[in-house]
Amino acid sequence: MIQMLTAVLFMMGTAAAPRFPNACQLLTERDIARVQGEALKSVKLTESNDGGLRVSQCFYVLPSFTNSISVDVMRGKTATFWRNHFANAREAKSEDDDKDRNRATPSREAEEHENSARKVQGIGDAAVWSGNRVAGALYVLKGDTILRISVGGGGSEEQKIERSKKLAARALRRV
Numbered sequence: 001m002i003q004m005l006t007a008v009l010f011m012m013g014t015a016a017a018p019r020f021p022n023a024c025q026l027l028t029e030r031d032i033a034r035v036q037g038e039a040l041k042s043v044k045l046t047e048s049n050d051g052g053l054r055v056s057q058c059f060y061v062l063p064s065f066t067n068s069i070s071v072d073v074m075r076g077k078t079a080t081f082w083r084n085h086f087a088n089a090r091e092a093k094s095e096d097d098d099k100d101r102n103r104a105t106p107s108r109e110a111e112e113h114e115n116s117a118r119k120v121q122g123i124g125d126a127a128v129w130s131g132n133r134v135a136g137a138l139y140v141l142k143g144d145t146i147l148r149i150s151v152g153g154g155g156s157e158e159q160k161i162e163r164s165k166k167l168a169a170r171a172l173r174r175v
Contacts, residue, residue, distance in 0.1 A: 022047065023058035023071045026147075026171035032069065035166050036153060038062045052077040064153075070137075071171060072148035082126070082141055089117040089128045123165050124172065132157060138164035145175050 022045055029040045044059045053076045060069040074081065120127040124140035124147070131137055137150040138161060149164045149171070 020073070020075065021174055023056040023073045024060075026058070026071060026073065026174045027060065027069070027167060028170075031167065031170045032060055032062070035163050036062060036067050036069065036151065038064060038067055049076075053081055062152075067151075067153040069152065069167065070148075070150040071167075072146075073175065074146040074148070075144065078141070078144050078146045081146060082139075085130075086117050086126075086128045086139065089119050091119055120161060120165070123168050127165075127168075129157075129161050129164075136160060138168055140168045140172065142172055142175065147171055147175065 024043045024045045032038070032040050039062070040060060041063050042061045044061065045056070046059075047054070047056045049055070053074055055072055055074050057070065057072045060071065062068045117128045117130040120129050120138060123138075124142040126141040128139045129136055130139060131150075135150070136157065137148050140147045140149075147168055149167050151160055151163045151167065153160075153163075155163070
Protein backbone atom coordinates (compact mmCIF):
# COMPACT_ATOMS: atom_id res chain seq x y z
CA MET A 1 0.00 0.00 0.00
CA ILE A 2 2.80 2.45 0.89
CA GLN A 3 4.58 1.62 -2.35
CA MET A 4 1.43 2.35 -4.35
CA LEU A 5 0.89 5.65 -2.51
CA THR A 6 4.54 6.60 -3.10
CA ALA A 7 4.19 5.81 -6.80
CA VAL A 8 1.00 7.89 -7.12
CA LEU A 9 2.56 10.84 -5.30
CA PHE A 10 5.67 10.60 -7.49
CA MET A 11 3.56 10.59 -10.67
CA MET A 12 1.52 13.56 -9.43
CA GLY A 13 4.71 15.49 -8.69
CA THR A 14 6.17 14.60 -12.07
CA ALA A 15 2.99 15.53 -13.91
CA ALA A 16 2.74 18.85 -12.07
CA ALA A 17 6.30 19.90 -12.81
CA PRO A 18 6.33 21.86 -16.08
CA ARG A 19 8.79 20.71 -18.72
CA PHE A 20 10.36 23.64 -20.51
CA PRO A 21 11.92 23.32 -23.95
CA ASN A 22 15.70 23.45 -24.07
CA ALA A 23 17.52 26.11 -26.08
CA CYS A 24 17.92 23.82 -29.12
CA GLN A 25 14.13 23.47 -29.35
CA LEU A 26 13.44 27.19 -29.68
CA LEU A 27 14.45 27.89 -33.29
CA THR A 28 13.60 25.89 -36.39
CA GLU A 29 15.81 25.38 -39.41
CA ARG A 30 13.43 27.66 -41.29
CA ASP A 31 13.73 30.43 -38.65
CA ILE A 32 17.50 30.34 -38.94
CA ALA A 33 17.59 30.26 -42.74
CA ARG A 34 15.19 33.23 -42.98
CA VAL A 35 17.26 35.40 -40.65
CA GLN A 36 20.84 34.30 -41.34
CA GLY A 37 20.43 33.25 -44.98
CA GLU A 38 21.96 29.80 -44.48
CA ALA A 39 20.71 26.33 -43.66
CA LEU A 40 21.43 24.80 -40.27
CA LYS A 41 24.39 22.42 -40.21
CA SER A 42 24.27 21.11 -36.60
CA VAL A 43 23.44 22.00 -33.00
CA LYS A 44 25.27 21.57 -29.71
CA LEU A 45 23.34 21.67 -26.43
CA THR A 46 24.88 22.35 -23.02
CA GLU A 47 23.02 22.80 -19.77
CA SER A 48 24.10 23.97 -16.33
CA ASN A 49 22.72 25.01 -12.97
CA ASP A 50 24.81 27.54 -11.07
CA GLY A 51 23.65 29.36 -7.97
CA GLY A 52 19.97 28.88 -8.68
CA LEU A 53 20.19 29.95 -12.32
CA ARG A 54 19.43 27.13 -14.76
CA VAL A 55 20.93 27.74 -18.20
CA SER A 56 20.24 25.82 -21.38
CA GLN A 57 22.56 26.90 -24.21
CA CYS A 58 22.42 25.90 -27.86
CA PHE A 59 25.05 26.65 -30.44
CA TYR A 60 23.45 26.55 -33.89
CA VAL A 61 26.30 25.84 -36.32
CA LEU A 62 25.91 27.17 -39.87
CA PRO A 63 27.98 26.27 -42.96
CA SER A 64 29.74 29.66 -42.73
CA PHE A 65 30.89 29.24 -39.12
CA THR A 66 31.03 33.01 -38.54
CA ASN A 67 27.25 33.18 -39.17
CA SER A 68 26.47 30.71 -36.36
CA ILE A 69 24.03 31.57 -33.57
CA SER A 70 24.17 31.09 -29.81
CA VAL A 71 20.92 30.93 -27.81
CA ASP A 72 20.68 30.69 -24.01
CA VAL A 73 17.51 30.20 -21.98
CA MET A 74 17.85 31.13 -18.31
CA ARG A 75 15.37 30.21 -15.61
CA GLY A 76 15.42 30.37 -11.85
CA LYS A 77 16.92 33.47 -10.21
CA THR A 78 16.44 35.57 -13.33
CA ALA A 79 15.29 38.71 -11.50
CA THR A 80 18.57 38.79 -9.57
CA PHE A 81 20.59 38.18 -12.73
CA TRP A 82 18.76 40.99 -14.59
CA ARG A 83 19.18 43.44 -11.72
CA ASN A 84 22.89 42.63 -11.30
CA HIS A 85 23.72 42.91 -14.99
CA PHE A 86 21.34 45.47 -16.48
CA ALA A 87 20.22 47.87 -13.75
CA ASN A 88 22.37 50.59 -15.32
CA ALA A 89 21.51 49.90 -18.96
CA ARG A 90 21.31 53.15 -20.88
CA GLU A 91 18.55 54.17 -23.22
CA ALA A 92 18.88 53.15 -26.87
CA LYS A 93 21.11 55.48 -28.86
CA SER A 94 19.58 57.77 -31.43
CA GLU A 95 20.94 59.13 -34.71
CA ASP A 96 21.84 62.33 -32.83
CA ASP A 97 24.05 60.29 -30.49
CA ASP A 98 25.89 58.94 -33.54
CA LYS A 99 26.41 62.49 -34.85
CA ASP A 100 27.70 63.63 -31.45
CA ARG A 101 30.02 60.62 -31.30
CA ASN A 102 31.41 61.46 -34.75
CA ARG A 103 32.09 65.05 -33.62
CA ALA A 104 33.91 63.82 -30.52
CA THR A 105 35.91 61.55 -32.87
CA PRO A 106 36.98 58.72 -30.60
CA SER A 107 39.00 56.21 -32.54
CA ARG A 108 36.97 53.66 -34.47
CA GLU A 109 38.93 50.92 -32.69
CA ALA A 110 37.94 52.26 -29.28
CA GLU A 111 34.29 52.44 -30.36
CA GLU A 112 34.32 48.85 -31.63
CA HIS A 113 35.67 47.60 -28.32
CA GLU A 114 33.26 49.70 -26.22
CA ASN A 115 30.98 47.32 -24.39
CA SER A 116 27.99 48.74 -22.57
CA ALA A 117 24.43 47.58 -22.13
CA ARG A 118 21.66 49.59 -23.72
CA LYS A 119 17.92 49.12 -23.72
CA VAL A 120 16.18 47.75 -26.79
CA GLN A 121 12.50 48.39 -27.46
CA GLY A 122 9.84 46.18 -29.01
CA ILE A 123 10.61 42.72 -27.62
CA GLY A 124 9.69 40.92 -24.39
CA ASP A 125 8.99 42.64 -21.08
CA ALA A 126 12.44 44.25 -21.23
CA ALA A 127 15.43 43.86 -23.54
CA VAL A 128 19.06 44.93 -23.53
CA TRP A 129 21.84 44.78 -26.12
CA SER A 130 25.21 44.17 -24.54
CA GLY A 131 28.23 44.49 -26.78
CA ASN A 132 29.34 46.32 -29.89
CA ARG A 133 29.54 45.84 -33.66
CA VAL A 134 32.18 43.14 -33.35
CA ALA A 135 30.47 40.97 -30.72
CA GLY A 136 27.31 41.29 -28.70
CA ALA A 137 24.14 39.65 -27.50
CA LEU A 138 20.49 40.56 -27.08
CA TYR A 139 19.07 39.70 -23.65
CA VAL A 140 15.28 39.51 -23.47
CA LEU A 141 13.32 39.22 -20.23
CA LYS A 142 9.90 37.61 -20.60
CA GLY A 143 8.14 36.75 -17.35
CA ASP A 144 10.63 34.74 -15.31
CA THR A 145 12.70 33.65 -18.32
CA ILE A 146 15.71 35.35 -19.88
CA LEU A 147 16.58 34.63 -23.47
CA ARG A 148 20.06 35.52 -24.76
CA ILE A 149 20.72 35.55 -28.50
CA SER A 150 24.02 36.25 -30.22
CA VAL A 151 24.17 36.20 -34.01
CA GLY A 152 27.32 35.94 -36.03
CA GLY A 153 28.04 37.34 -39.44
CA GLY A 154 28.65 40.70 -40.95
CA GLY A 155 26.70 43.89 -40.66
CA SER A 156 26.42 46.83 -38.35
CA GLU A 157 25.52 46.62 -34.70
CA GLU A 158 21.98 47.76 -35.56
CA GLN A 159 21.64 44.99 -38.16
CA LYS A 160 22.77 42.42 -35.61
CA ILE A 161 20.27 43.75 -33.08
CA GLU A 162 17.46 43.51 -35.66
CA ARG A 163 18.42 39.93 -36.62
CA SER A 164 18.60 39.01 -32.93
CA LYS A 165 15.16 40.55 -32.32
CA LYS A 166 13.66 38.51 -35.17
CA LEU A 167 15.10 35.29 -33.77
CA ALA A 168 14.05 36.23 -30.22
CA ALA A 169 10.45 36.83 -31.36
CA ARG A 170 10.38 33.35 -32.90
CA ALA A 171 12.02 31.73 -29.87
CA LEU A 172 9.71 33.43 -27.36
CA ARG A 173 6.71 31.73 -28.99
CA ARG A 174 8.18 28.39 -27.91
CA VAL A 175 9.40 29.31 -24.41
